Amino acid sequence: MAKEPVRVLVTGAAGQIGYALVPMIARGIMLGADQPVILHMLDIPPAAEALNGVKMELVDAAFPLLKGVVATTDVVEACTGVNVAVMVGGFPRKEGMERKDVMSKNVSIYKSQASALEQHAAPNCKVLVVANPANTNALILKEFAPSIPAKNITCLTRLDHNRALGQISERLNVQVSDVKNVIIWGNHSSTQYPDVNHATVGDKPVRELVKDDEWLNGEFITTVQQRGAAIIKARKLSSALSAASAACDHIRDWVLGTPEGTWVSMGVYSDGSYDAPAGVIYSFPVTCKNGEWTIVQGLAIDEFSRKKLELTGAELTEEKELAYSCLS
Amino acid sequence: MQKTSEDDTKHPTFRGVRMRSWGKWVSEIREPRKKSRIWLETYPTAEMAARAHDVGALAIKGCSAYLNFPELAKELPLPASMSPKEIQAATSRAAASTRIINSSFNTEMLSCQWTGGIEAIVARLELPSRLSWFLGRFLALYSMAKDPVRVLVTGAAGQIGYALVPMIARGVMLGPDQPVILHMLDIEPAAEALTGVRMELVDAAFPLLRDVVVTTDVTVACKGVNIAVMVGGFPRKEGMERKDVMSKNVSIYKAQASALEKQAAPDCKVLVVANPANTNALILKEFAPSIPEKNITCLTRLDHNRALGQLSERLKIHVSEVKNVIIWGNHSSTQYPDVNHATVTPANGEEKPVRSVVADDNWLNTEFITMVQQRGAAIIKARKLSSALSAASAACDHIRDWVVGTPKGTWVSMGVYSDGSYGIQPGVIYSYPVTCDKGQWSIVQGLKIDDFSRQKMDATAKELVEEKTLAYSCLN
Numbered sequence: 001m002a003k004e005p006v007r008v009l010v011t012g013a014a015g016q017i018g019y020a021l022v023p024m025i026a027r028g029i030m031l032g033a034d035q036p037v038i039l040h041m042l043d044i045p046p047a048a049e050a051l052n053g054v055k056m057e058l059v060d061a062a063f064p065l066l067k068g069v070v071a072t073t074d075v076v077e078a079c080t081g082v083n084v085a086v087m088v089g090g091f092p093r094k095e096g097m098e099r100k101d102v103m104s105k106n107v108s109i110y111k112s113q114a115s116a117l118e119q120h121a122a123p124n125c126k127v128l129v130v131a132n133p134a135n136t137n138a139l140i141l142k143e144f145a146p147s148i149p150a151k152n153i154t155c156l157t158r159l160d161h162n163r164a165l166g167q168i169s170e171r172l173n174v175q176v177s178d179v180k181n182v183i184i185w186g187n188h189s190s191t192q193y194p195d196v197n198h199a200t201v202g203d204k205p206v207r208e209l210v211k212d213d214e215w216l217n218g219e220f221i222t223t224v225q226q227r228g229a230a231i232i233k234a235r236k237l238s239s240a241l242s243a244a245s246a247a248c249d250h251i252r253d254w255v256l257g258t259p260e261g262t263w264v265s266m267g268v269y270s271d272g273s274y275d276a277p278a279g280v281i282y283s284f285p286v287t288c289k290n291g292e293w294t295i296v297q298g299l300a301i302d303e304f305s306r307k308k309l310e311l312t313g314a315e316l317t318e319e320k321e322l323a324y325s326c327l328s
Numbered sequence: 329m330q331k332t333s334e335d336d337t338k339h340p341t342f343r344g345v346r347m348r349s350w351g352k353w354v355s356e357i358r359e360p361r362k363k364s365r366i367w368l369e370t371y372p373t374a375e376m377a378a379r380a381h382d383v384g385a386l387a388i389k390g391c392s393a394y395l396n397f398p399e400l401a402k403e404l405p406l407p408a409s410m411s412p413k414e415i416q417a418a419t420s421r422a423a424a425s426t427r428i429i430n431s432s433f434n435t436e437m438l439s440c441q442w443t444g445g446i447e448a449i450v451a452r453l454e455l456p457s458r459l460s461w462f463l464g465r466f467l468a469l470y471s472m473a474k475d476p477v478r479v480l481v482t483g484a485a486g487q488i489g490y491a492l493v494p495m496i497a498r499g500v501m502l503g504p505d506q507p508v509i510l511h512m513l514d515i516e517p518a519a520e521a522l523t524g525v526r527m528e529l530v531d532a533a534f535p536l537l538r539d540v541v542v543t544t545d546v547t548v549a550c551k552g553v554n555i556a557v558m559v560g561g562f563p564r565k566e567g568m569e570r571k572d573v574m575s576k577n578v579s580i581y582k583a584q585a586s587a588l589e590k591q592a593a594p595d596c597k598v599l600v601v602a603n604p605a606n607t608n609a610l611i612l613k614e615f616a617p618s619i620p621e622k623n624i625t626c627l628t629r630l631d632h633n634r635a636l637g638q639l640s641e642r643l644k645i646h647v648s649e650v651k652n653v654i655i656w657g658n659h660s661s662t663q664y665p666d667v668n669h670a671t672v673t674p675a676n677g678e679e680k681p682v683r684s685v686v687a688d689d690n691w692l693n694t695e696f697i698t699m700v701q702q703r704g705a706a707i708i709k710a711r712k713l714s715s716a717l718s719a720a721s722a723a724c725d726h727i728r729d730w731v732v733g734t735p736k737g738t739w740v741s742m743g744v745y746s747d748g749s750y751g752i753q754p755g756v757i758y759s760y761p762v763t764c765d766k767g768q769w770s771i772v773q774g775l776k777i778d779d780f781s782r783q784k785m786d787a788t789a790k791e792l793v794e795e796k797t798l799a800y801s802c803l804n
Contacts, residue, residue, distance in 0.1 A: 023491065023717050027500055053710030059640075060703065060718040062633035062647045062725075162533035170530060177535040227531060234524030241494050242531040249533075 005036040005067040007122065009082040011113065012089025013041030013071070014051040016237060017130065020244035021086065022054065026063040030084075030248040031255060038068040042078035042089065075113060079120040084255075086247055087113065087141070090131025095232050103133050103319065104326045110137045111327065114144035121148070126291075128250055129155040130243060134188045135267050135281040136319040140327075142269060142281070151292070154254070155267030157192065157283035159239070159246035160184040163227045164194040167220055172209055174201055182206075183285040184224075184265035185305075186276070186312025187319070192283065193308035194224040198299055217304060258288045263296050274301060274309060280316040339374050342396045344381035352475070353377035476507040476538040478593065480553040482584065483560025484512030484542075485522040487713060488601065491720035492557065493525065497534040501555075501724040502731060509539040513549035514560065546584055550591035555731075557723055558584065558612070561602025566708050574604050574795065575802045581608045582803065585615035592619070597767075599726055600626040601719060605659045606743050606757040607795040611803075613745060613757070622768070625730075626743030628663065628759035630715070630722035631655040634703045635665040638696060639672075639682060649674055650682065654761040655700075655741035656750075656781075657788025658795070663759065664784035665700040667692055669775055693780065734764045739772050750777060750785065756792040 008025055010018050018041065024030060025037055039058065043051045055071040072078050079085070091105040110129075117125065125148065129138035134155035142153045161184045169176035178201050185193040196216055199206040210216055223230075231239040253264050263285045270282040273295045286293040301309065339345040344356050355377040378396040385393035479496055481489050489512065495501060496508055510529065514522045526542040543549050550556070562576040581600075588596065596619065600609035605626035613624045632655045640647040650672055656664040670682040686692055699706075707715040729740050739761045746758040749771045762769040777785065 019717060020491070020494065023721055024494070024498070027495070027498070027721075029498055033504070049710050050712070053707055054717070056703075056707055056710060057715055057718040059637040059647075060630070060634045060707075060715065061721040062636045062640075063721070064648045067646065159531065163531045165533045166530040169533075175535075175538065176530075176533045227527075231524055231527055231531075234520050234527060236521070239528055239531065241490060241525070242528040245494055245498075245532040245534070 003035055005038045006031055006084060007038045007040060007082045009040040009042065009078055009085040009121075011042045011078070011085070011087045012131065014043040014047040014054055015088065015092065016240035017088045017243050017247075018043075019054060020240040021088065021247060022058060023061065023063075024244055024248050026058060026061065026066040028065050029245075030251050032252070033065075036065050036067045038070070039066065040070045040072075040078050040080075040082055042072060042075060044089075045073045048073050075116040076120055079113075079116045081120070081122050082117075083122045083125055084251060085117060085121060085125055085127045086251070087127065087129045087137070088131055088247075089113075090137065092238055095229075095236070103136060103322060106131060106133065106137050107140050107323050107326045110140040111144045114141045114148075117141070118145035118147050124149075124291075125152060126251065126254060127153045128247060129153070129267075129281075130247055132188065133319060135283075135316055136323050138267060138281040139320060140323055150269040153269065153281070154250070154293075155188060155281050155283075156243070156247060156250055157184040157188050157265045157267045158250040159243050160188060160192055160194065160224055160227075160283075161265035162242070162246050162249065164196070164220075164224045167223055168196065168199065168201075168206055168210070171215075171220075172201060172206075178202060179206070180262050181285070182265075183263075183299075184283045185274075185309050186283055187316050188267060188283065189312075189315065190225045191312040191315045192225055193305065193312055194221055195305055195308075196220070197302065197305060198285075254288050254293060255291055256288075257290070258286075263287050266293055268293060268295070271295070273297065274299075276309065277313045277317050280313070280320055282313065282316060339378070342374055342378035342381070343394055344385070344396075345374055345377045347374070355381040474506055476509045477502055477555065478509045478511060478553045480511040480513065480549055480556040480592075482513045482549070482556070482558050483602065485514040485518035485525055486559065486563065487716035488559045488719050488723075489514075490525060491716045492559065492723060493529060494532065494534075495720055495724050497529060497532065497537040499536050500721075501727050503728070504536070507536050507538045509541065510537065511541045511543075511549050511551075511553055513543055513546060516544050519544050546587040547591055550584075550587045553588075553592045554596055555727060556588060556592060556596055556598045557727070558598065558600045558608070559602055559723075560584075561608065563714055566705075566712070574607060574798060577602060577604065577608050578611050578799050578802045581611040582615045585612045585619075588612070589616035589618050595620075595767075596623060597727065597730060598624045599723060600624070600743075601723055603659065604795060606759075606792055607799050609743060609757040610796060611799055621745040624745065624757070625726070625769075626659060626757050626759075627719070627723055627726055628655040628659045628741045628743045629726040630719050631659060631663055631665065631700055631703075631759075632741035633718070633722050633725065635667070635696075635700045638699055639667070639670070639686070642691075642696075643672065643685060645672065645674065651738050652761070653682075653741070654739075654775075655759045656785045657759055658792050659743060659759065660788075660791065661701045662788040662791045663701055664781065664788055665697055666781055666784075667696070668778065668781060669761075697784075730764050730769060731767055732764075733766070734762075739763050742769055744769060744771070747771070749773065750775075751782075752785065752789050753793060756789070756796055758789065758792060 010021055012018050022039060041051060051071050055069050058069050090109060091102045131137055138153055138155040142150055161182060164182040165176050165179045168179045182199045183195040185195055196206045201209055258264055265283050266286050267281045267283040270276045270278050270280050272278040276282045285296040337347045346354050353374045382395045382397055481492055483489050493510060512522060522542050526540050529540050561580060562573045602608055609624055609626040613621055632653060635653040636647050636650050639650045653670045654666040656666055667682045671679045672682055672685045673679040704715060734740055741759050742762050743757045743759045746752050746754050746756050748754040752758050761772040
C-alpha cells in the first residue's frame with residue numbers, strides 16, 4: 001500500500017447510484033487494485049442519516065484500500081482536496097419524466113457546486129458529471145468554475161457506450177469484451193447517436209458481421225437511446241448498477257489510459273471537432289493517455305451519421321439556452 | 329485435482345480426454361512410470377481438451393509423446409525446459425497468440441534437447457499435484473481462458489443481490505482472472521425486476537461475465553452451479569426479530585436444498601446469507617444429504633468485518649492492521665465477538681494483542697460486543713433498509729477466502745457444521761475461527777477460552793439449539 005491515497009468525491013452519495021458506486025471505488029475498480037482511496041460523500045441534509053448509514057457500512061466492510069471516509073452535508077468540506085469528483089447528486093428521473101423536466105431543478109445545484117469545487121478541490125481535479133441532464137449540468141459547472149481547466153470537466157456517456165457494446169455482443173452472440181470502438185456522439189439523452197461504423201469484433205467491422213443495416217440504423221439505435229427508460233420500466237428504479245460501473249470505467253480509462261487500438265466515449269468540452277457545436281459538452285470518441293483524453297480525429301462520417309450528429313448537437317445548443325434562461 | 333466420476337465417458341477417438349456427466353471435457357495425462365493420472369483443466373469442447381492433452385504429453389514425454397493432432401505439434405508453444413520460468417514464458421506465448429492454427433512459432437522450440445531434463449525435473453517435483461498445477465496453469469492459458477465458474481445468487485432481484493452481482497462480475501469474489509457465469513433466481517413477482525438486473529449486467533459490459541441465466545425456476549437456477557449464495561428469503565424490517573422471519577424461511581430452504589442437491593455441480597460450495605442464516609443453512613444441510621456437510625456454510629464474515637471495523641475506529645488505525653477477531657456462534661444478537669486472540673500490527677511495527685493496545689477491558693467486554701451484535705439494527709435505523717452493501721462485500725470475502733485460501737497467520741469467521749470443537753454441540757451450524765487452504769476450511773484448534781468467553785459461546789450455542797427445535801417444529 002505504498003501509494004498516496006487519492007481523494008474521490010461522490011455527490012448524492014446516499015442515493016441509489018452512490019450506494020452502488022462507493023463499494024466499487026473502495027474495492028479499486030475505479031483506480032486500480034493498488035490505489036488507496038479516501039471517499040468524500042456529500043448529500044443534502046434530509047439524507048444525512050442515510051448518508052451516515054452508508055459510512056457505517058463502509059466501515060463494516062473492512063475494505064483494505066479505503067483509507068478514510070468523509071460523510072458530510074457541507075459542500076466545502078466535501079470538495080476539500082478532492083482529486084476526482086463524481087457528481088451524482090441531482091434530481092433523479094422517474095418513470096415518465098423527460099430529461100428537460102429535471103433540468104431547471106439541477107442547474108442551480110451545479111452552479112453552486114461549481115464554486116465550491118473551484119475553490120477547494122485539488123489542482124487538476126478530474127470531474128465526471130453523471131446526474132441528468134449530464135451534458136448541460138457539466139456545462140453549467142464549467143461556466144461557473146472558470147479556473148478548473150475545461151478539459152477536466154466531463155460527463156458520462158460511457159453507460160451508453162457500454163450499452164451499445166452489450167447490444168452488439170447479444171446480437172452477434174460474442175463476448176462483450178470482443179466488441180470495441182462503438183461511438184456515442186452528442187447528448188446523453190434520447191438524441192444520442194450510437195455509431196457502429198468504426199466498431200469491430202476482432203479485426204472485422206461490426207456492420208459486416210451483423211449484415212443488417214436496417215437494424216443497425218433503426219432498432220439498435222433506439223434500443224440504446226431508450227435503454228434508461230427500459231430499465232426504469234423493468235426495475236421501477238433508475239439504472240444504478242450499470243451507471244456506477246460505467247462511471248468507474250470512465251474514470252479508470254481517463255486516469256490509467258485506454259488500451260492500445262481502443263477508444264471510448266466521453267462527454268467533453270467541444271472544440272468544434274467533426275463540426276459539432278463548440279462550447280457545449282458533447283460526447284466524442286476519445287483515447288486517454290497520461291491522464292488526458294484526446295478526441296479521435298479523422299474518422300469518416302457518412303451522410304446518415306452527419307444528420308444524427310447535427311440533431312444531437314442542436315439539442316445541446318437548445319439545452320444550453322434553456323439552462324441559461326433558468327438562471328436569469 | 330478432481331476425482332473421476334462413474335459418469336465420465338472416454339472420448340471415442342481422442343487420447344486422454346473424458347467427458348464429465350454435466351457435459352464438460354477434461355484432459356488427463358498419465359504420470360511418467362506410474363499408473364496414476366494427473367487431471368488437468370476442464371474445457372467446453374473435446375477438441376480443446378485433446379489439444380491440451382497434446383501440450384501436456386509433449387511436456388512430459390517429449391518426442392515420443394502420442395499426440396491427438398501430430399500435424400499441429402510444431403505450432404504448439406513449448407517451454408525450453410521444465411523450469412517454472414520456462415513454462416510460464418511458454419504460457420505467455422500461448423496466451424499471446426490469438427489462434428493456435430495461425431500463431432507464429434519458433435521451430436527451434438520443438439527440439440528434443442530438453443527431453444532429458446524433463447524426467448529429472450519431474451522427479452524433483454514433490455507431489456503430482458504441483459506438476460498438475462503448473463501444467464494446469466499452462467494449459468489454462470493455452471486454451472486462452474479459465475473455464476468459467478457458475479455462481480448462483482438467489483433472491484437476486486433484491487437489495488443484497490443488486491449489490492452482489494456487480495461485485496461477482498468484476499472478479500471481487502473469485503479473482504480478476506476468473507470468468508464467471510451468473511445464475512440469478514427470484515420469485516415470480518420479482519421476475520420483471522430480475523430481468524431488469526440482467527439488462528443492467530449486459531449494459532455494464534463486464535469482461536469477466538461470460539453469461540447470465542435468469543429464472544424463477546429453482547431447478548434451472550441450480551443446474552451446474554459451483555457456488556451458491558443463498559440470499560433469497562424474507563428480509564428483516566425495522567423492529568422484526570430474527571425469529572419472526574424463521575418460519576417463513578424454513579420451508580424455502582427445504583425446497584431449495586432438494587434442487588441444489590440434484591442439480592448443482594459436485595463439490596458446490598454453499599453460502600447461506602438470508603436470516604436466520606445458521607438455521608437456514610442447517611435446514612439446507614438436512615434436506616440435501618448428498619451435499620458434503622463441509623460445503624454448507626453461513627455468513628458471519630459480516631460480523632467479523634464489523635468487529636474489525638469497530639476496533640480500527642476505536643484505535644484510529646487502518647482496518648488492515650487488525651486481524652484474528654473471532655465471531656462465535658449464531659449470526660444474531662447472541663453472537664460472541666471475541667478479541668482475546670486478535671492482534672494489531674501497525675506498518676513496520678510489532679504485532680500486539682488487541683486487549684493490551686485498547687487497554688479497556690470494560691469496553692471490550694460490553695459496549696464493543698453489543699455494538700457488533702446490534703450493528704444490523706443500527707444500519708436499518710439509519711438507512712431504513714438492510715445492510716446490503718456490507719453484506720454483499722462480506723459474502724465475496726467469505727467465498728474468496730474459502731476458494732483462494734486465507735493469508736498466512738490470519739483466520740476468518742465462518743458458520744460451519746459443528747463437529748464438537750470447543751465443546752459446542754455437534755449438529756448445528758456454528759461460527760468458528762477457520763483457516764482455508766486448497767478450497768477447504770479448517771477450524772483453528774487449541775485457542776484458550778476463558779470463563780467469560782465460555783459463557784458467551786454456550787449462550788449462543790443454546791440459542792442455536794432452540795432455533796433448530798423451532799425450525800423442526802415449523803416443518804411439522
